[in-house]
Amino acid sequence: MDEQRGKDRTAGKNRSGKGIDDLINGVRNGNRAMLAQAITLVESHASKHAEKSQNVLNGLLPYTGNSIRIGITGVPGAGKSTFIEAFGQHLCNIGHRVAVLAVDPSSSITGGSILGDKTRMEQLSQDPRAFVRPSPSGGTLGGVSRKTRETILLCEAAGYDIILIETIGVGQSEVVVRSMVDYFLLLMLTGAGDELQGMKKGVLELADSIVIHKADGDNKQKALTTKEEYNQILHFMKPTTNGWEVRAYTASSYSGEGIKELAGTLECFIEITKKNGFFEERRKSQLKEWLYSMIRDDLERRFFSHPKVKKELPLIEQNVYLGKETPTKAAREILGIYKEEGD
Amino acid sequence: MDEQRGKDRTAGKNRSGKGIDDLINGVRNGNRAMLAQAITLVESHASKHAEKSQNVLNGLLPYTGNSIRIGITGVPGAGKSTFIEAFGQHLCNIGHRVAVLAVDPSSSITGGSILGDKTRMEQLSQDPRAFVRPSPSGGTLGGVSRKTRETILLCEAAGYDIILIETIGVGQSEVVVRSMVDYFLLLMLTGAGDELQGMKKGVLELADSIVIHKADGDNKQKALTTKEEYNQILHFMKPTTNGWEVRAYTASSYSGEGIKELAGTLECFIEITKKNGFFEERRKSQLKEWLYSMIRDDLERRFFSHPKVKKELPLIEQNVYLGKETPTKAAREILGIYKEEGD
Numbered sequence: 097m098d099e100q101r102g103k104d105r106t107a108g109k110n111r112s113g114k115g116i117d118d119l120i121n122g123v124r125n126g127n128r129a130m131l132a133q134a135i136t137l138v139e140s141h142a143s144k145h146a147e148k149s150q151n152v153l154n155g156l157l158p159y160t161g162n163s164i165r166i167g168i169t170g171v172p173g174a175g176k177s178t179f180i181e182a183f184g185q186h187l188c189n190i191g192h193r194v195a196v197l198a199v200d201p202s203s204s205i206t207g208g209s210i211l212g213d214k215t216r217m218e219q220l221s222q223d224p225r226a227f228v229r230p231s232p233s234g235g236t237l238g239g240v241s242r243k244t245r246e247t248i249l250l251c252e253a254a255g256y257d258i259i260l261i262e263t264i265g266v267g268q269s270e271v272v273v274r275s276m277v278d279y280f281l282l283l284m285l286t287g288a289g290d291e292l293q294g295m296k297k298g299v300l301e302l303a304d305s306i307v308i309h310k311a312d313g314d315n316k317q318k319a320l321t322t323k324e325e326y327n328q329i330l331h332f333m334k335p336t337t338n339g340w341e342v343r344a345y346t347a348s349s350y351s352g353e354g355i356k357e358l359a360g361t362l363e364c365f366i367e368i369t370k371k372n373g374f375f376e377e378r379r380k381s382q383l384k385e386w387l388y389s390m391i392r393d394d395l396e397r398r399f400f401s402h403p404k405v406k407k408e409l410p411l412i413e414q415n416v417y418l419g420k421e422t423p424t425k426a427a428r429e430i431l432g433i434y435k436e437e438g439d
Numbered sequence: 440m441d442e443q444r445g446k447d448r449t450a451g452k453n454r455s456g457k458g459i460d461d462l463i464n465g466v467r468n469g470n471r472a473m474l475a476q477a478i479t480l481v482e483s484h485a486s487k488h489a490e491k492s493q494n495v496l497n498g499l500l501p502y503t504g505n506s507i508r509i510g511i512t513g514v515p516g517a518g519k520s521t522f523i524e525a526f527g528q529h530l531c532n533i534g535h536r537v538a539v540l541a542v543d544p545s546s547s548i549t550g551g552s553i554l555g556d557k558t559r560m561e562q563l564s565q566d567p568r569a570f571v572r573p574s575p576s577g578g579t580l581g582g583v584s585r586k587t588r589e590t591i592l593l594c595e596a597a598g599y600d601i602i603l604i605e606t607i608g609v610g611q612s613e614v615v616v617r618s619m620v621d622y623f624l625l626l627m628l629t630g631a632g633d634e635l636q637g638m639k640k641g642v643l644e645l646a647d648s649i650v651i652h653k654a655d656g657d658n659k660q661k662a663l664t665t666k667e668e669y670n671q672i673l674h675f676m677k678p679t680t681n682g683w684e685v686r687a688y689t690a691s692s693y694s695g696e697g698i699k700e701l702a703g704t705l706e707c708f709i710e711i712t713k714k715n716g717f718f719e720e721r722r723k724s725q726l727k728e729w730l731y732s733m734i735r736d737d738l739e740r741r742f743f744s745h746p747k748v749k750k751e752l753p754l755i756e757q758n759v760y761l762g763k764e765t766p767t768k769a770a771r772e773i774l775g776i777y778k779e780e781g782d
C-alpha cells in the first residue's frame with residue numbers, strides 16, 4: 097500500500113482511503129472495471145480492506161435501493177443458469193439493466209462451480225446491459241451473505257435495476273437469499289410429487305412464484321399437468337408475501353415460451369407489494385435482520401473463538417451428553433469462564 | 440433464609456443447600472408436593488434460587504430421560520385440553536404415569552389461560568397416576584423453555600414415563616416444543632384446506648402425526664374425508680422424523696373412538712425410532728441445542744442490556760433505516776462500543 101500513499105493524499109480525507117473517491121465515482125458512472133474492483137474489495141477477507149470497503153459503500157448508499165432484488169433457486173437439474181440467461185436477456189430487452197450474483201456458501205469446498213463456468217451464461221455476460229459476477233469464494237454463510245448484500249448495493253449504485261441472485265441450495269442458503277430479496281422464484285421440473293419429496297423442507301414456503309421449467313417439446317404437456325398439481329398444493333399453503341397469491345407457471349428457456357409472462361408476473365408483484373406497503377416493510381425488516389444477524393454472529397464468533405472456551409466447551413458438552421450436568425448449569429459454567437476472562 | 444441455616448447444616452454439603460436433599464428424595468419417591476415445590480424452584484425468577492434448583496436437578500439427573508416426551512399443538516378450537524384429558528386417561532389406564540405441562544410464552548400477557556383453568560382437566564388432575572402442572576407464568580420464550588425442559592426432568596425423576604407438553608401456539612412456541620419432545624402431535628378439525636391456510640407456516644412440517652379431532656356424531660364422516668385430504672398433502676411433504684411416515688388419523692375425545700389407536704401409533708413410533716437410532720440421536724441433538732441456545736441467549740442478553748448499547752443502538756438502527764450507513768458499519772460501531780466498555 098505504501099507506493100500508493102501519494103495518490104491517497106490526492107484523494108484526500110483518509111490515509112487508507114486511496115481510491116475511495118475513484119471507486120465511488122467509477123461505480124456511480126457504471127464503469128464495469130471499477131464495479132468489479134469494488135466488489136473484490138467487499139469480498140476481501142483482509143481486515144485492512146474492511147474499513148475501505150465500508151467507506152466506499154457509505155459513499156454509495158444514497159444511490160442504492162432502487163432495484164428489484166430477485167432470488168432464484170431450484171432443484172438440481174432445474175436449469176437455473178439457462179433460465180437466468182433467458183430471463184435476464186428478456187429483462188434487458190425490455191429496458192432493464194441486470195446484475196447476476198450468486199450465494200454459494202459451499203464454493204470453498206466444491207471449488208466454486210456456481211456461475212464459475214464463464215461459458216454458462218455466455219450471452220448474458222457479453223451483454224453490455226448485464227453484469228454477471230461469479231460467487232464469492234468460500235467463507236461462512238454469514239460471511240457470504242454479507243458480501244452478497246453489499247454487492248447488491250454496489251450493483252444498484254452502478255445503475256443495475258434488476259438484481260438476480262442465484263442460490264445453489266446448499267444448507268440454509270435459500271433462507272439467506274430469501275432474507276435479501278424482494279421476490280423469490282423456485283424452479284422445478286415435471287413430476288411434482290416426487291420432486292417435492294426430494295426437496296429440502298421449507299423451501300416451497302419461501303417462494304413467491306414457482307416455475308415449471310423446461311416446458312418444451314415432449315415435456316410441455318407434462319409441465320402443464322405438473323403446474324396444476326402444484327397449484328393444488330399451493331392452495332393449501334400460506335403465501336410468503338402479504339397480498340400475493342403464490343402460483344405455478346410453466347416456462348422454457350429453450351423456446352422462450354413463458355419467459356415474457358414471468359416478467360409480467362414480476363411487474364404485477366412489485367406493483368401490488370409497493371401499493372400495500374409490504375415491499376417497503378420487508379426491505380426495512382431485512383435491514384434490521386442484517387444488522388442484528390451481524391451483531392449476533394460477532395458475539396458468537398468472539399465467544400466460540402475464545403481460547404478458554406475452545407478448551408473447556410468440548411468437556412462441558414460431553415458432561416451434558418453423559419447426563420452429568422444439565423445444559424443450564426453447563427451454560428452457566430462456560431459463560432462464567434468467558435466472562436471472567438473477558439475478551 | 441437465615442432462620443433455616445440450622446437445617447442447612449443438617450442437610451450438609453452446601454450452605455444454600457437447605458432442603459436440597461429433601462427435595463431430591465421427595466421427588467425420587469414420587470411425592471407430589473415435593474415435585475410441585477421443585478418445579479416452583481426451577482420456575483423462580485429469583486437468582487438466589489438458580490443455584491439451588493441446579494443442585495436439585497443435578498442430583499436427579501441420573502433418574503431422568505426415561506420417559507416419552509410428547510408435544511401437542513393444534514388450531515384454536517381443536518380441543519387440546521379435552522384431547523389431553525382423554526389421551527392421558529387412556530395412557531394411565533394402560534399402565535403409564537402421565538405428567539402434563541404447558542409452554543405458553545404469552546401467559547404473562549393473557550393471564551395464563553393455558554391449563555390455568557383447573558376445571559379443564561378435572562378427571563386427569565384428580566387421577567393419582569397423573570400430574571397436571573399449569574404453565575409457568577410469563578417470561579421470555581427462552582426462559583419458558585428452560586423452565587419446561589427442567590420440569591420435564593423433574594417429572595421423569597418422579598417416575599412419570601409419559602410427558603405431555605401442550606403449546607398454545609403463540610409465536611415460535613411450536614418450534615420450541617418440537618425441540619424438546621420425541622413425538623409431536625398436531626390437532627386439526629374438519630375442513631382441511633381452509634384450516635391449513637389459517638395455520639402458521641411450518642407447523643404442519645413439525646408434526647409426526649395429525650389428529651382430526653372431534654370425529655364424532657355428524658362430524659365423523661367429514662373427519663374421515665378430511666383425514667384423506669391431509670394424507671394427500673402429507674404425501675408431498677418430507678417427514679420430520681427419519682424412518683417415520685407422517686399420517687393423519689381421526690379421533691374423538693367425546694366418544695373415545697381413535698384414542699386407543701393413537702396410543703398404538705405412538706408405541707409403533709417409539710419402537711421404530713429407537714430401533715433406527717433416531718430417538719437417541721434426536722435426544723442428543725436436543726441437549727446440544729439446549730446448551731447452545733442458552734449460551735446464545737446469554738450472550739445476546741448481556742449485549743442488549745448493556746447501558747451503552749441500549750442508549751446507542753436505537754440511533755444507529757435509525758441511521759441504517761435512513762440509508763445513512765450500512766448494517767455492516769453500524770454493527771461494527773455498536774460492537775466496538777460494547778467491546779470497549781466490557782461487561
